[in-house]
Amino acid sequence: MPGLEGTVVKHYTIKNLLGSGGMSEVYLAYDEIAQQHIAIKVMTGYSADYLERFRLEAEAIDKLQHAHILPALDYEEIKPCHYLMMEFAPGGTxxxxxxxxxxxxxxxxxxxxxxxxxxxxxxxxxxxxxxxxxxxxxxxxxxxxxxxxxxxxxxxxxxxxxxxxxxxxxxxxxxxxxxxxxxxxxxxxxxxxxxxxxxxxxxxxxxxxxxxxxxxxxxxxxxxxxxxxxxxxxxxxxxxxxxxxxxxxxxxxxxxxxxxxxxxxxxxxxxxxxNDYPSEDEIDRADEGYEPVVLADNIGLPVQIQVDEKSPVAAEDTALRRRYPLSHARRFITSRPLFKVATRRQSARSGRRRGYHSSTPAETSAVQMPPLPQRSGSDPVHLPAYDVFSADQHNVMVSKPKLRASRTRRRKKSTTSFNIIAVGVLLFIILPASYVYYLYATHSEQPVVATSQPATAQPQPTATAASPLAPGALILEDDLGNNSSGRWSEAPGNCVFAYGSYRAIKNFGSPALPCALISPLVDDAAVQVDVSLLSGNSAAMLLRLHSDQFYKFEINSLGQYAFMRHDANAGINQYKTLLKPTESSAIVPGSGKNTLLVLAKGADFNLYINGLFLDKVHDATYQSGQLAFTTNTISATQVATASFSHLKLSKV
Structure with missing residues (x-):
């Protein structure tokens, strides 16, 4: 549908076309409230069937809230167009x-x-x-x-x-x-x-x-x-x-x-x-229905090898062994190359368990093979003695010393290859991993050297490198399984204790009600909590909350984190962005558990998720207030629910 670029639908501004299908087009748009890109699917067909399918898609998605089903954020009908707002997937298809x-x-x-x-x-x-x-x-x-x-x-x-x-x-x-x-x-x-x-x-x-x-x-x-x-x-x-x-x-x-x-x-x-090769039974089943093929009246064994199925293998005569047992040799005496490679592998293993040893020319004898099994309604076929090789056809034999020398060379090559691989693993895997672990072990806990910054009115926020702050003595620890201590605010439908956690709930369009810690107030402290975004678009920790002014450390359903400031008398969604939404691989997607940690000291805020340092923010606007939790949704058809547990409050 041409000409939609620049169109504003509610608080979504359409940017450009991403693709088109049989009955719709998909555009990239920008959500002015959530300050993020989304995708908008626009209906381009006008038949009753197409329109009903479009509504059916919105209904189906609204019914399914899953980490790996693309969620619908909003639905709008502005004649002659119908719009379905969804999350934007930047990785393509x-x-x-x-x-x-x-x-x-x-x-x-x-x-x-x-x-x-x-x-x-x-x-x-x-x-x-x-x-x-x-x-x-x-x-x-x-x-x-x-x-x-x-x-x-x-x-x-x-x-x-x-x-x-x-x-x-x-x-x-x-x-x-x-x-x-x-x-x-x-x-x-x-x-x-x-x-x-x-x-x-x-x-x-x-x-x-x-x-x-x-x-x-x-x-x-x-x-x-x-x-x-x-x-x-x-x-x-x-x-x-x-x-x-x-x-x-x-x-x-x-x-x-x-x-x-x-x-x-x-x-x-x-x-x-x-296991990629067929078993003996599979080969036998594949052979069913074929008549045995006789290619010669007799076949002779090499003059230097005698087969004795009953005699054990002499320890000193193991250099020369026939590679295939006779039962497998029959399969090679046919015109069908069925499972040829597989039979070689199976035969080699079976052959090692049989007794083959070398003999002198005087001891050479023909080998009498037992008859092949009956494979048709006719009488069994009994074959006379076969010579696999004739002496005049195979007059070049491998001597025992040469074979031993060949095995020695192969053994040396194998040893050399193993040594090269071992050295490679040591140099490129073990040593680098050891060095990384050394850095982690020696730099994960630094001595506390806190520095103070003079507070000024409405300073410009800055992001800098991590400071050497670390959690100190424990102030409060609460698994948030219940409110027996009475220190948390509760409001039906907004802040409840359920299923062993403290849950923040918000409906689309309803006023945000922070789920707050009544006491103590939190100023300079390390705040750590486990959070799971069960539904909705974001879950957040509010710091230094006083009335409607606070700092907000947030993660969203796109795998992003952000840090913002909300000032007194500002609109509901009017935030000062101190750290814009940034995607991080540290965030567990979907409804998985993420551990948020903020080290707040004066005007400095060090941000961590799941033990990984993200960034440092400097802002001296607010110095003290309550700790609270909240969640949000931008979908008219979705209720946001975030679960919080295992709170730790420590000095810094």
Whole structure:
């Protein structure tokens, strides 16, 4: 929809177009209240079906509050347009990431765990996605993915169904074959998730065609190739679990998204190269239905080797051994190279347990092989003695001294390679790690040398390097499991003790009510608390609170932290930004626990999250006040809830 750049919708200013789809366009916008970029999905189709799908997407997202489902922030209808405000994912889409090649297995495991948990959460709440594919996976970062675009979602218990009779909804490359005969189910989403995993591992989909009909016909008829054909790093265990996810029969697929992920995770743990080869039973089963092939009347053994299945191996005669036992040799005396490499591996191990030793030319004898097993309705085939090699064809033999010398050279090479690897590990891993640990151990606790700054009216904030402040004697410790001490404010629906923690709650549009520590007042102190953002957009610690003036140390749902000042008589959302929102890998995403620590000494504030120093802020406006906690949401359809626990208040 041209001309939307610069348009203001409520407090959102549209900047530029990010992309477009079949019925909508997505724009980058700026939220003037939250002071952050967001994405706005704008309806561009005007049919009744399209409009209903757009409303359905907003309803589905509003029903799902999950760390890896792209949250909706707001919804607005201003004719002739309809707007859905969502979080902005700066990392682009998974489809763009796969343009660089298949993901490493560790990254694939992490990404699939997040997407599968989002799909499972949607299924548990009665929502089917019906369009799982890489372009609908958005990346906040390389380590955090969102499941997005619920435009084709189906709410299982809804009274309406938008699918037209005789039509299929979705992308053919990711559609389960059972959709041709019935409606979407949990199993069809699991199938799409399996296709997504196939593409993550290989950068290609199992079935391709010139038209959507050709692609879906292959979904119905053809068997997918194992992904290891396109990615040699994959094991047979991974092949098996991926192909099970893509089974034509829904009853043989994984029953849930998380079961699929757990199978993939287990397949990565079982990635043993020896298991990549077929077993003896598998080879025997593969041989069933074939007639034995006789290529010669007899085959002779080399003159210097005699096979004796019963005699033990002499300690001094282990240099020369026949590589394959006779049972395996039969498989090589056929025109079929079935499992040739695998048989060599299995045979080599079996051969070491048999008794083969060298002999003199006078002791040479032919080997009488037992008959091959019966493989048809005819009588068993009994073969005469075979000469595997004739003496005139193999007149060059490896002598025992040469073989021993060869083994000695290989042993020396192995020892040299091991030494080189050991030195490399020492130089490039152990020593650097030891040095980092030394720095951490010797610099994590510094002597307290506090410096004071003269207080001035409304000074300009500055960010500087960390000062040598450290927590001192403990003033107060409270696990915040209950309010038996009576030192915390309580207000139903805003500040409550529940589920073993102190919870701040806020509805959209309602006045902010800080959940405050009644006493003691806090001036110069180290304040540490565990916080979990259960829903909403931000959770914060308020310092030196007095009426409506305070400092605010905040983390938000985008993995950012900020430090602000709110002055008396300023508007509700009118803050002085002392440290702008900054993304940090130290922040645990979603509803995970984050430990906030502020070392406040005079005009200096040192900020930490999960033990990692973030920044230092200098501002001398306020010197004392209460400690409080708060949360916030910018979505009209969402209630913000933040959980606080394990408070420690110390001197500095």
């Amino acid at each position: 998974l489809r763009e990431l796969l343009d660089d090649g298949p993901l490493p297995l560790e990254d694939a495991d992490l990404l699939l765990s997040q997407i599968a948990s989002a799909v499972q959460y949607a299924h548990d709440h009665g929502v089917l996605h019906r369009d799982i594919k890489p372009s609908n996976i958005l990346l906040r970062s390389l380590k955090h993915a969102y499941l997005a675009d619920f435009g084709l979602a189906k709410i299982v218990d809804a009274d309406y169904e938008l699918t037209r009779t005789g039509s299929l909804l979705g992308t053919p490359e990711y559609m389960a074959p059972d959709l041709a005969e019935g409606p979407a189910t949990v199993s069809s989403d699991v199938y799409s998730l399996g296709v997504l995993l196939y593409q993550i591992l290989t950068t290609r989909v199992p079935f391709e065609g010139e038209t959507p009909v050709a692609v879906f016909w292959k979904q119905l008829r053809d068997a997918p190739l194992p992904p290891s054909i396109y990615n040699a790093d994959l094991s047979r265990a991974v092949d098996k679990m991926v192909l099970r996810a893509l089974d034509k029969d829904p009853q043989r697929r994984y029953t849930s998204a998380m079961e699929l992920y757990e199978a993939f995770h287990q397949a990565l743990q079982d990635n043993d190269p020896l």
